[in-house]
Amino acid sequence: MAMISTKTNSLLELAQFWSQRLSPDFSLRDHEKYLYTPLDAISFGISPKEPWHRALGDVVFHNGYLAQGDVLGMEDAPAFLQEKYLSLRQKEDDFLCRYNLAYSPAFYYLPLRQNNSKITIADSERRHAVATSLLCYIPPGAEHYLEIHNMAQETRLSHCHIVVFLASGSKLQLLLIHELDEPSQSIVHLHFILSVESQAVVYDLQLSGKLSRTSIEADLEGERSFFSLNGLLLGRGEEHRDSTSLLIHRSSYSESKTLCLSLLNNKASSAITGNIVVEPRIREAKAHQLLRSLLLSDDAKAFCRPQLEIGSHEVNCSHGSSIGELDQEALYYLQSRGVSKEEARQLLLKAATAHLLQDLAPIFLPTTQERLNYYLKEVAYG
């Protein structure tokens, strides 16, 4: 396990600034602005008596994929990256990100030189809360496959903040898996900065846990940059899933695609917010968004906000959203051929997810396939 305690002086100052200003009394009210969801469904359970920052998190770097030597402290990052990172975090207005900034034990820098790497976020000591900060850098022209496995256990709240800089012409495929145990709650904040002709494809699989949330911010800064988000949210019991994305087209010819699907059984709920912003005077930007929810039980709830904010006329943007139940005819068809109701459901759910994951890199298949089958079955049976 790597534990490099590294904060640059300026980051340290910023962290101190926020640690003095943020009250350790973690209050839901403060959080309300950032979550569009039935707040009654969420409880962080952090009482003022147990300030969450006293317990700090760690990151497990997998030896198999990521060589120990590749994990560096922030101070080892090139000066221009440090500068960019600092300016980014100075502007942070998200309440949780500020907390993360103030209480992250270490700021890691991953240059991601090799072809693939895997990071597991876990809390080996079963602490109340975990805060993690990472900066990843994909060098020019490089192609990388990054897997982030969030495995918080008995954690009241895990907050992970990851910034990814994609240099010009680089490509990244990122697989993020939320696989938490029953009481755990986890929020992963991903911020992408895309340079000229860079591409980032993100697969966000939220499989289990009381609350999981992926919040994605992508700055399409370079011309012809491309960003794609594929989210699959599975919920059962009283779980809550949240996917929030803010894709900002800051350059001409940039393109983004968002595809999000939530499958909910029992009393589970999901909130999907997709926000696409096209800045003024941007030419030929393309943005497409499709948010879907399937409700499998009477008590499941789905909330969708597909939003477009278009400031330029030379664009081609569209969004669609649909919420409904499984196709009853297809269900009947399968049942009439001797497939049990649950199995039929499982089949149909699998079919619904196929489109979402069809371009997943083969390197990720060993991690995803079995897991997905297992959790789809769990959702289908409820």
Add this chain to the structure above:
Amino acid sequence: MKEILDKVQEDYEAGFVTPVEQDILPKGLNEDIIREISRRKNEPEFLLKWRLAAYEAWKKMPEPKWAKVIYPPIDYQAISYFAAPKKKIKSLDELDPEIRATFERLGIPLKEQEVLAGVEGAPVAVDAVFDSVSVGTTFKEKLRELGIIFCSFSEAVANHPELVEQYLGSVVPVRDNYFAALNSAVFSDGSFCYIPKGVKCPMELSTYFRINAAGTGQFERTLIIADEDSYVSYLEGCTAPRRDENQLHAAVVELIAMKNAYIKYSTVQNWYPGDREGRGGVYNFVTKRGLCKGENSRISWTQVETGSAITWKYPSCILKGDNSIGEFYSVALTRNYQQADTGTKMIHLGKNTRSTIISKGISAGKSVNTYRGLVRISSKAQQARNFSRCDSLILGSEAKANTLPYLEVKNKSAVVEHEATTSKVSEEQLYYLRQRGLGEEEAVYLIVSGFCKEVFRNLPMEFAVEAQKLLSVSLEGAIG
């Protein structure tokens, strides 16, 4: 292209002022002003109490800031809340010729044998509201024969207080929102309509709102009740003089549809939009809501929004009765510095309820056009269906179009679908029309009216003609 832009004309035809002697209450808002408004209108005690309760609620409310519109703070003490022509009249024949001329110039007939805007067809009954008061209602007698009550709100308070007391505020309660609370406290007049059981209203009913006096706001209330098995088609139009100051218009419209009733409510909103530099114009902060109370009831909102400096308006349907239907068809055109944040709310409570939302936004110049819509399916709304389609067309490089839908589903049997697109006028379509000899402006107009066709189709004939005309005038010079 630049020449076309330079050609932009001040083409707001309704921007004139009528020189008529008026009785205006001093500026400011306090309990005494509200008592004075109530006293002048000889209102019963219950209404005064209702107004004062609304005022108390309003004082404690913060002004909403969530809409994507920017405007300087409004000084509510600098507005006069009541302005009425001095001459009191008993019948339409006594109407001040200046006022009659005003409405005639706007194409609104105040003589019963005339028809709207020169269109041949069925006659239209008009309730004309001039600043704070209703100056006349046509075809009252003919409608009364069928049991239909169509009159100004003040008359309804005087003659049918029991209906007013029963239904006023039942759809939009006084504490609903900031502007509805303000309206409830100071509303001065408006239209009232009651369609009795089994009656299909034989003509279109219409209200025409006109702001004339400077330094005032208009706060009117419309209440329409359609009893079982009845039908009514209601039209609403509005204009104001061209002025450099901003004027506030905060209205409330409540519709109630009982079992098997159908209310069709159409609006052509053409308040003064401000000049090319964004000076002046009306702030149109309106709360419109319909309640489908009985089974199989239906409420249909159709709106064409071309005016107002700022629009803040969400005509909504509460689908309470089983099998009830809510519809919303909207065209919102903004240009210069206009800002519109408009859309709808469809709240499904009953079983088998259905709603359709078709919204077309066109933004030109430096304007901002936002669609904001909510579709909520409650846990008891079995088999609810919703379809929404929101398209935006951007004309010009500095215009903005936002689409902000909110979908909330708590019942698995619901089917909710939402689609939206944002684009500019297709080069191909433009090229096709140009090579067939059409000028650029003409070609764009043709494409835009095709874009809005789905909505215009739902307007009553009289209004469809007016809306088309308004669209062409508004698009003039807005193409760049």
